[in-house]
Amino acid sequence: MQQQYPFREIEQAAQQKWENDNAFRAEADPSKPKYYCLSMFPYPSGKLHMGHVRNYTIGDVLARYHRMKGYNVLQPMGWDAFGLPAENAAIQNRVPPAKWTWDNIAYMKKQLKSLGLAIDWSRELATCQPEYYKWNQWLFLRMLEKGIAYKKTQIVNWDPVDQTVLANEQVIDGRGWRTGALVEKREIPGYYLNITRYAQELLDDLDKLPGWPERVKTMQANWIGKSTGVRFAFTHDIRDADGKLIDDGKLWVFTTRADTIMGVTFCAVAAEHPLATHAARSNPELAAFIEKCKQGSVMEADLATMEKEGMDTGLSVTHPLTGEQVPVWVGNYVLMSYGEGAVMAVPAHDERDFAFAKKYNLPIRQSIAVKGESFSLDAWQEWYGDKSHGVCVNSGKYDGLGHEAAVDAIAADLKAKGLGDKQVNWRLRDWGISRQRYWGCPIPIIHCDNCGDVPVPDNQLPVKLPEDCVPDGSGNPLNKCEDFLNCTCPKCGVPARRETDTMDTFVDSSWYYARYASGFSNERMVDEQTGYWMPVDQYIGGIEHAILHLLYSRFWSKVMRDLDLVDYDEPFANLLTQGMVLNHIFSRRTDKGGIEYFAPEEVELVHDENGKVVGAKLLADGKPVDFQGMGTMSKSKRNGVDPQALIDQYGADTARFFMMFASPPEQTLEWSDSGVEGSHRFLRRVWAYGHTLESAISHALPAKLTGSLANARREIHATLKQAVYDLERKQFNTVASAAMKMLNSLEKLQKDAEDGWQPVATEGFSILLRLLSPIAPHITQALWSELGYGDDILRAEWPQPDESALVQDEIELVIQVNGKLRGSMTVARSADKSAIESQAVAHSSIQKYLEGVTVRKVIIVPNKLVNIVVG
């Protein structure tokens, strides 16, 4: 009879037991090896999505596996609770962001618990709690003292209707996403963190992270963007209307190709450069051009294909080595935000300069030659820009020098004239943390008319964010909150006003992992416990954080280290970036030319006779829809699957098993309803099989097994051995396969029912349950105790493969002839090479391949195959 699989009762009972036992409470214990397993904490957006389920299941499998292996495991959870969505929800629903956030947290916490995660909830935190963000403020003040935090004026996107700053991604085609108003560029003062001070260390220490994916490290290295070259100045005597020398008479440029300096035929400056602004005053045509450049599209794809355009300023500057006059152009390909906003142009050896010079008929002067290549002005050639093979020509005293020697000599000469030196340039910018937003951590500064910007004294921390504000969409409500605004100056005691900007929410997430690891003291940011648990042994999260969050956290750790708060250089020893969850996308063109999307449950796939999917039709009208392939689950494409529905229908174990089984953690996961059903079917079979076994207590294995019993036991132990290897390399899909294989072996053993099968089954099933328990913890706990293996599978020992079970008396060897499979034979384990060789050559199934040819040699791969080479 078919056994029911009552997953609701099973899961509820197991979760209740863990809660009663305080099973996942983690305490520092120096006598045990520790394992700090951390998944990126969620933003409390309302409810869990599949990405969360995947993320947290991966972490939970690792946590539970290490726990059973004897590690002292910490797996905490919390909430990245500040941020814009709470404000937007508040504007829409007239609910204070705090209430919206805490309601979401309560709901999502319930959902997380229903997944059966092995989390130490006693360490739960939310970044919107004053006890937490107090330490953002405290560390910010320490950074101010050290000069790591400083104030400067920045250009931002300003929405004139909402009276607020917009993030870049909130500006669509130059207009505010909400108001549709044309966005203005405004210079606004804000606080910056001097992350560039750590640029070199952030780059170098990537080498200390062998447990990080290569691509993440590459992305960070690119982002940091170290570039070694020479910064030098062209001199000039250009004065503004007041007769003041512009930029002290120096046009600074940065170049990585100082060796080509004698090939300079013009300079190009960005549209925003002071020289361009100056020249535009007396040149309306130029002014118009500059305006056009500034408004130009900033879409990367457009930039790549954009035509190089420029205009002569009519100004000229003096070449620092030759004394020659060099014209200054405005070029749309020069960026104000990188280097000096100006470049020396060497058309002969820079492809962009070459194109520019050709277009505007500027001179091109060769200054590098490569043996065997001849220079022609007709078209750009690959070797013109090659710095590894060329030597200087037409370059006076530098002629004959290679790249490095020439750069050294030229840098030295420029330095002697006081006009330049070698310099390292970084792409990385300092981190602007001021947000003109309400729902975030207040920046602890007081503005006093007498004393200026005064830091809030430590004993007045935290500066609490008032939680009863309801933003109305027009600017930061803190600006209208008198209770918050009004204060007294800590220095002179006169009435003063608080800073109303809040911190970027990336600050909140830059150190939460260290707080989890600490006791939650109100006196200290982190304590000794942090030293025990940190660094995080395994961090798991989405690739979308490859740069921002992970770079900020590395920076923040180094600052905390330099303040003697922690003793690690890097916070995350190993990083796993899980793949996204994809689902089918179905759509149809509407009459009006738009696209209408259909949820997967609204359509039916159409197969051909081979079972190949050839299309789909809408259930509602039976007419075909377009299958757009797989894509990330999203509201707009209507292809999301609600984890809650999955858990309700099949249970958490099924959800977890399917997530692990469907694909390896780092790869994208393709959603499949029938795959979920398959996973559920497997767990039902496990449950049913368990109930065919008698209690485990009475069955001891005999000393020696033979025949199908030995065979079944060998299969199970061999599968276990492979599964452990896969667990260690975090390839969980094949671990799930291994559990399925074990059940197949056990069912076959039982069907053949040779005498004495029960002890083999009892042992085999105990291995299956333990192997499966990190993935499906509820059903395995239920069966473990029901069958009498023990009370608590969490405390069971991790199974070890019995090597003696793997040994076979007789081995099946494959016979190849010239590498092609021709047969197989059984040999005794003790058979020596010559015996195997003669048995293989004499084997009946290969005789026809040996006719008329000579056996040249025989290759034997132990336990695998025999290859007979003939010719």
Place this chain on the structure above:
RNA sequence: GCCGGGAUGGCGGAAUUGGUAGACGCAGCGGACUCAAAAUCCGCCGCCGCGAGGUGUGGGGGUUCGAGUCCCCCUCCCGGCACCA
């Protein structure tokens, strides 16, 4: 353009160091049970071929007794970065 990662049946994906390609599952097909259906169980399942056999891991070449795996060239796909001077 540069950097990184890929390409294996109808599908998701296996295959530690080069050693039986397609594990495990999904879909499909056939059968049993059933009045019937669902569920369940049994069997088949890369392609060509009745069969023997041939062929097969994006394409081409190479190394090797033996290549999905190593080397060279090419095509395509995904991700990241980018007038970075």
